[in-house]
Amino acid sequence: MTETPKQLLQSLVDGLIRVRFVLLLAGIVALFAAFPVARRLQFDQSIESLYAADDPHIRDYLESKSLFGGDEFIIVAYRDENLFVAGSLETSPQLQPQSRQRIEELAARLNEVDGVWDERTQHLAAMLRLGAKRKAIIRMSERMLLGDDRQTTAIVLRLESESQMSAARGQTFDERRGQTFAEILKIADEHDRPTYVVGEPLQIHYMFRYVQEDGRLLFFVSLGLLGCVLLLFFARPRIRRFAVAMRRGFRAVVRQLVTFLLQLLQWVGLPLMVVVATILWTEAVLVLCGAQLSMVSSMLNSMVTIIGIATVTHVTVHYREHRRNRNRDRQSVGEGKSVDLGGRRIMKKKRKKKEKKERKEQQANV
Secondary structure, three states: OOHHHHHHHHHHHHHHHHOHHHHHHHHHHHHHHHHHHHOOOOEOOOHHHHOOOOOHHHHHHHHHHHHHOOOOEEEEEEEOOOOEOOOOOOOOOOEOHHHHHHHHHHHHHHHOOOOEOHHHOEEHHHHOOOOOOHHHHHHHHEOOOEOOOOOEEEEEEEEOOOOOOOOOOOOOHHHHHHHHHHHHHHHHHHOOOOEEEEOHHHHHHHHHHHHHHHHHHHHHHHHHHHHHHHHHHHHHHHHHHHHHHHHHOHHHHHHHHHHHHHHHHHHHHHHHHHHHHHHHHHHHHHHHOOOOEOOHHHHHHHHHHHHHHHHHHHHHHHHHHHHHHHHHHHHHHHHHHHHHHHHHHHHHHHHHHHHHHHHHHHHHHO
């Protein structure tokens, strides 16, 4: 490194040290400003986010989506042992009155859910309202509205797209879609028969939700464990100092306690605060840029925690070593000055003795 870069680096460091309190205040203000913005960060809950852009499977999926549309369906199914009138399947299939009523009531409740396209809901009771060709309708409905056992029936719900759903202030499309799924699951739980809810959009939504919850849990656990490790590493050599301070009296204990708390803030609090601030700033920047997290980005918090704590600890250790070396240099300089002063005193005494001896010799000669 030439002399000019060294001077520039030294000037930069000196400037940062001079404005360190201004930078601290600016960081605190930016931290509080980033908190409400970072909370709006969402996962990109789409199938496209799970694949690379050049993946052949996603290309086929997008082509199929462009040809047939991107409709999303939810299937609500349950089993009814007395679904059809006995013997009607061989001639003209006919639902039991109670079974028909059960299907229609459940479908009516599901159609009231915000986010369900009620005009496109399909179920067996509506299909069999036609008096003719019921056997053909049954064959067409197999494995969609009717199971192979002729006892399992389903209601197929078509979900509204983002442009069709009623806009809610302060809520994203994923949040409104999550409320739709929660309402459907609640209605299924309240049904008088064991009812199952399946569908691709439902699976994708809860997959991202669980990934997000697991990532948040991993972040807090890793942050807590690293904080405990730093605390144990820092507190272990100070136990003896507390024991010595207890022998000296109350003031010594208070002095050691204050010193411990201040150094605890340096060794444990500072790394944790740096990590939390970095994560909030990163998430706020992503929101302002219009970006969303993908499945791979779910480990963002844990990665920042590991890197941040390692970096801050590394800098703190080097700062502590430089401070110790500086104190040793000051002590050495002080010792050197005392030795130098002592040597001067000795030389001065010798010189005075020599001059006194010379004066005595001169007087004797006289």
